[in-house]
Amino acid sequence: MTAALETRTRAWNAAMSASPGPLELTVEASRIDGVVPHALRGGRLLSNGPGWTHIGGRLAHPFDGHGYVRAFEFQPDGSMTLRARFVQTPAYTSEAAAKRLTHRGLGTNLGDHFWQNLKFGNGLRNVANTTIVRWNGKLLAGWEGGAPYAVDPTTLETLGEETFGGVLAGQATLAHMKHDVALDRLVTCSIKMGPTTTLTFREFDAAGRLLDTRVAPMPGSLFAHDFVITPNWYVLASNPLQMKWGELAKAVFGASTLMNAIASDARVPGAVYLVPRRTPGPVRTVTLPGRAFVVHYGNAFERDGAVHLDACLFHDFAFGAEFGFRGPNAPLDPALPDTRVPQHLYRIVLPDGATSGTWQQLAPHGVDFPRVHPGHEGRETPLLFGATRADTRHSDPFDSLLRVDLRDHSKPPQTWFAGDNVFVGEPIFVPSPERDHEGHVVAIVSDGAAERSTLVVLDASNLEAGPIARVPMPLLPYAFHGTWDRAL
Numbered sequence: 001m002t003a004a005l006e007t008r009t010r011a012w013n014a015a016m017s018a019s020p021g022p023l024e025l026t027v028e029a030s031r032i033d034g035v036v037p038h039a040l041r042g043g044r045l046l047s048n049g050p051g052w053t054h055i056g057g058r059l060a061h062p063f064d065g066h067g068y069v070r071a072f073e074f075q076p077d078g079s080m081t082l083r084a085r086f087v088q089t090p091a092y093t094s095e096a097a098a099k100r101l102t103h104r105g106l107g108t109n110l111g112d113h114f115w116q117n118l119k120f121g122n123g124l125r126n127v128a129n130t131t132i133v134r135w136n137g138k139l140l141a142g143w144e145g146g147a148p149y150a151v152d153p154t155t156l157e158t159l160g161e162e163t164f165g166g167v168l169a170g171q172a173t174l175a176h177m178k179h180d181v182a183l184d185r186l187v188t189c190s191i192k193m194g195p196t197t198t199l200t201f202r203e204f205d206a207a208g209r210l211l212d213t214r215v216a217p218m219p220g221s222l223f224a225h226d227f228v229i230t231p232n233w234y235v236l237a238s239n240p241l242q243m244k245w246g247e248l249a250k251a252v253f254g255a256s257t258l259m260n261a262i263a264s265d266a267r268v269p270g271a272v273y274l275v276p277r278r279t280p281g282p283v284r285t286v287t288l289p290g291r292a293f294v295v296h297y298g299n300a301f302e303r304d305g306a307v308h309l310d311a312c313l314f315h316d317f318a319f320g321a322e323f324g325f326r327g328p329n330a331p332l333d334p335a336l337p338d339t340r341v342p343q344h345l346y347r348i349v350l351p352d353g354a355t356s357g358t359w360q361q362l363a364p365h366g367v368d369f370p371r372v373h374p375g376h377e378g379r380e381t382p383l384l385f386g387a388t389r390a391d392t393r394h395s396d397p398f399d400s401l402l403r404v405d406l407r408d409h410s411k412p413p414q415t416w417f418a419g420d421n422v423f424v425g426e427p428i429f430v431p432s433p434e435r436d437h438e439g440h441v442v443a444i445v446s447d448g449a450a451e452r453s454t455l456v457v458l459d460a461s462n463l464e465a466g467p468i469a470r471v472p473m474p475l476l477p478y479a480f481h482g483t484w485d486r487a488l
């Protein structure tokens with residue numbers, strides 16, 4: 001290993017595995033480099049991600065780390081407060097008491113020998129570590145494969161599993177949820193995987209009451225982590241999966257993991273499913289010009305009957321290199337994701353009634369964590385922000401922020417580079433109340449080598465100018481997803 005890779009590995013592991021525990025702190029305005037814009041004061045950035053992964057001498061896959069909710073609140077006087085709490089799931093309370101792994105995860109076993117993993121009584125390792133949304137007076141910490149956990153919006157104390165009156169109980173629900181602002185509805189998607197797949201989309205009103213349910217049986221096995229909505233469709237890529245049945249059998253008996261038992265199916269061409277929303281009708285399958293595997297979507301909208309979709313798209317996808325995870329007894333390898341071709345941002349157009357669509361790559365960079373104006377989900381929006389790598393040959397770990405002008409695809413994207421071995425999380429766009437295409441971008445960047453994180457604020461019109469405010473923080477674990485929240 002070269003000295004440079006050794007430094008990078010140390011920095012990446014420090015940033016990914018930081019575990020400061022519950023936090024309560026204030027950063028005075030005098031310690032902030034620059035000035036927090038008045039437009040942000042009184043609001044807060046919420047984020048969620050794994051906050052405890054080194055457990056009892058083993059490294060859990062980051063997907064299996066315990067949910068750690070953070071609230072960065074911009075105060076009227078220009079200071080910032082940070083409150084952080086673990087989500088008190090049964091898996092968390094059990095492992096906090098035992099100080100070791102007690103629940104098997106998506107990519108984590110309890111021990112290296114299968115007999116150490118033959119425990120079926122503990123249920124799912126729902127660690128509520130992936131998303132955070134405010135709904136019905138609560139914060140919902142979402143996880144892949146179960147109901148979200150409700151968290152008190154002020155104290156961040158855990159209120160319990162949120163099943164919407166039992167509707168999501170026992171349902172393998174995706175971590176990503178969508179907010180239809182025009183109708184003020186929360187949209188969820190549950191998935192039943194197997195030789196064929198059943199997707200169930202549900203829509204809840206502002207009081208958490210179920211309004212609509214759409215069950216969509218799909219051919220074959222598919223992978224879904226995210227989806228998007230338009231007024232008339234639920235939209236997601238077909239993401240064909242090949243189940244490795246032998247590996248799945250081994251996983252059941254503790255000799256492998258669920259993550260090892262699935263692979264993208266290279267034999268099947270890329271396609272997008274359009275599932276009718278709120279009206280009956282068949283699911284439309286629209287084929288794409290090449291292979292496609294999508295983890296995250298930016299947005300979708302309808303124009304003249306066509307569906308336009310912005311997605312971060314892999315042509316070739318392999319499970320297992322996420323965050324450089326090499327198993328419970330080795331450090332994360334930040335060079336491991338470099339072995340795959342990065343995902344790129346595409347605008348996909350699915351014409352009205354057509355069975356095939358077109359696509360256009362919008363940036364030369366590898367892009368993930370695509371985010372748009374929070375009020376524009378499902379309708380046309382001018383800007384998209386994402387996390388990227390300055391070196392366009394590579395994908396994660398990300399070191400830069402990216403801004404794409406969706407109104408003019410000929411314009412090159414803007415980027416801001418945070419520094420060597422400084423890791424950049426998901427950017428959140430906080431639009432100006434007056435002008436949709438202006439506002440600020442907030443993100444957390446972590447320098448693992450210097451053991452510090454920084455909340456950065458940038459002018460959304462000019463990312464290249466760099467942060468207009470930098471709020472110093474202790475080293476915080478890399479988060480997955482966040483949201484902008486109004487003042488309490």
Ligand SMILES: [Fe+2]
Pocket residue numbers: 130176225226296480481
């Ligand atoms: Fe995600």
